[in-house]
Amino acid sequence: MEQPFLPILLGSDMNAYGMARSFFEAYGIRPLVLGRSHLTATQDSDILKFQAIDRLNEEDVFFPALEKIAQQYEGKKLLLLACGDDYAKLIIKNKPALQQYFTVPYIDEELMDQILLKENFYKMCDKYDFKYPGTTTVTVENYEQFEPPFSYPIIIKASNSVVYWACSFPGKKKVFVAHDEAEKTAILKAIYQSSYQDTLIIQEFIPGDDSYMRVLNAYVGKDGKVKLMCLGNPILEEHSPEGIGSYAAIITTFDKELMDQVRIFLEDIGYTGFANFDMKYDTRDGQYKLFEINLRNGRSSYYVTAAGYNLMKYVADDYMLNIKQQLTYADNPHLWMIIPKGVLFKYASNEKMKMEAKSLIRQGKFTNSLFYNKDMNIKRWSKLTLNSLNYYRKYKKYFNNKGLSE
Numbered sequence: 001m002e003q004p005f006l007p008i009l010l011g012s013d014m015n016a017y018g019m020a021r022s023f024f025e026a027y028g029i030r031p032l033v034l035g036r037s038h039l040t041a042t043q044d045s046d047i048l049k050f051q052a053i054d055r056l057n058e059e060d061v062f063f064p065a066l067e068k069i070a071q072q073y074e075g076k077k078l079l080l081l082a083c084g085d086d087y088a089k090l091i092i093k094n095k096p097a098l099q100q101y102f103t104v105p106y107i108d109e110e111l112m113d114q115i116l117l118k119e120n121f122y123k124m125c126d127k128y129d130f131k132y133p134g135t136t137t138v139t140v141e142n143y144e145q146f147e148p149p150f151s152y153p154i155i156i157k158a159s160n161s162v163v164y165w166a167c168s169f170p171g172k173k174k175v176f177v178a179h180d181e182a183e184k185t186a187i188l189k190a191i192y193q194s195s196y197q198d199t200l201i202i203q204e205f206i207p208g209d210d211s212y213m214r215v216l217n218a219y220v221g222k223d224g225k226v227k228l229m230c231l232g233n234p235i236l237e238e239h240s241p242e243g244i245g246s247y248a249a250i251i252t253t254f255d256k257e258l259m260d261q262v263r264i265f266l267e268d269i270g271y272t273g274f275a276n277f278d279m280k281y282d283t284r285d286g287q288y289k290l291f292e293i294n295l296r297n298g299r300s301s302y303y304v305t306a307a308g309y310n311l312m313k314y315v316a317d318d319y320m321l322n323i324k325q326q327l328t329y330a331d332n333p334h335l336w337m338i339i340p341k342g343v344l345f346k347y348a349s350n351e352k353m354k355m356e357a358k359s360l361i362r363q364g365k366f367t368n369s370l371f372y373n374k375d376m377n378i379k380r381w382s383k384l385t386l387n388s389l390n391y392y393r394k395y396k397k398y399f400n401n402k403g404l405s406e
Contacts, residue, residue: 003029004321005079007029007032008066008069010035010091012033014041014370016042018301018305018369019083020048022312023312026312030049032049032073033048033049035050035052036054046375059090062094063097067101078101079320080098081296083299085296086165088294092106092295105273106273111269111271114269121293124265125290132290133203135201136148137202146184152178152180155175155201155203156202158199159199159201160196167196168195171404173242174245176402183403190404206282208280208282211349214281218274225267226327228304228309228311228327229263230304231253232250232300238394246300248339248391250300250336251360252307256329263327274296274311276301303367306369335365336366338369340391343391
């Protein structure tokens with residue numbers, strides 16, 4: 001059957017696969033996935049077409065490569081979507097030029113600059129009464145004299161995640177936790193001796209394990225009105241150096257007050273497209289502390305589709321098929337995970353949530369976004385199973401190690 005449009009997905013990780021799976025489930029469409037290299041999540045799949053483009057995330061390659069793709073599919077309605085921060089940023093920067101060829105459901109560069117730089121973001125938080133962790137910044141010029149204005153432990157992370165992703169040094173992690181002065185000094189020194197010379201964000205550590213985190217994915221229609229919000233309560237995060245802060249298992253949950261607050265914020269600032277919020281519940285004052293907003297759907301956002309609210313159907317129905325949508329707050333409990341059950345129940349520490357997870361598994365309300373029965377051949381199954389078993393080794397080695405040691 002001839003499809004009315006073709007989704008073009010940038011990235012090849014599990015988010016790309018979850019997005020491709022959502023399109024396939026909703027429309028039977030096989031999206032075109034473009035990435036620098038082919039990762040396990042999207043390999044040997046029959047529900048997507050993959051094309052490798054070297055250095056696709058670099059400014060000089062990005063637009064010409066996409067222009068070429070557009071010419072290949074001339075006459076077809078193309079929907080362009082990013083699976084990661086660097087691609088979202090590049091789409092937004094090149095939005096006026098890209099719109100000649102693609103439907104681009106992203107905000108403009110001006111709004112991106114307000115949201116993306118953490119310093120500006122916190123000013124917006126103050127205006128809309130979002131609480132956030134005690135936060136300060138450190139630079140290459142002053143890091144040797146730096147004293148945090150709040151007590152240890154502290155979180156250390158890059159302000160510019162795209163540049164940070166490109167640097168390397170021994171013990172590198174996506175996010176660090178320093179428990180004392182010596183650890184803080186060692187981490188700052190290691191980062192600034194690498195090619196990363198941009199600002200670092202220093203935050204107070206909000207107490208509580210992974211289950212105190214919340215993730216919220218929203219879709220705002222082209223009319224500027226929120227159409228879907230789905231709140232997830234992670235039970236366990238990944239703990240490997242490159243995976244810290246990424247969720248490994250999530251149960252969908254509901255909090256009307258929080259959703260209302262985010263909805264008003266998004267509609268008020270003139271937001272459109274996908275937005276993804278990370279926050280943590282602080283038992284000390286009973287408030288959610290907002291960490292960041294991503295200008296795309298989250299890496300784990302297939303949890304929304306798994307719970308019965310197909311996230312890609314929202315953007316495609318809105319932009320490609322012009323179908324009117326009502327506001328929906330998701331409230332269907334479902335367990336999403338990318339790790340084996342054995343890892344989840346061994347390392348998750350919230351007993352109440354573990355019981356809920358077991359109950360959802362018994363009811364058949366659980367999904368691993370990578371294992372899809374309509375997309376399973378022996379090669380794919382073998383790679384995914386190996387990958388899955390590897391989590392036992394990773395958690396054993398890295399669980400709760402967020403310092404500089406390997």
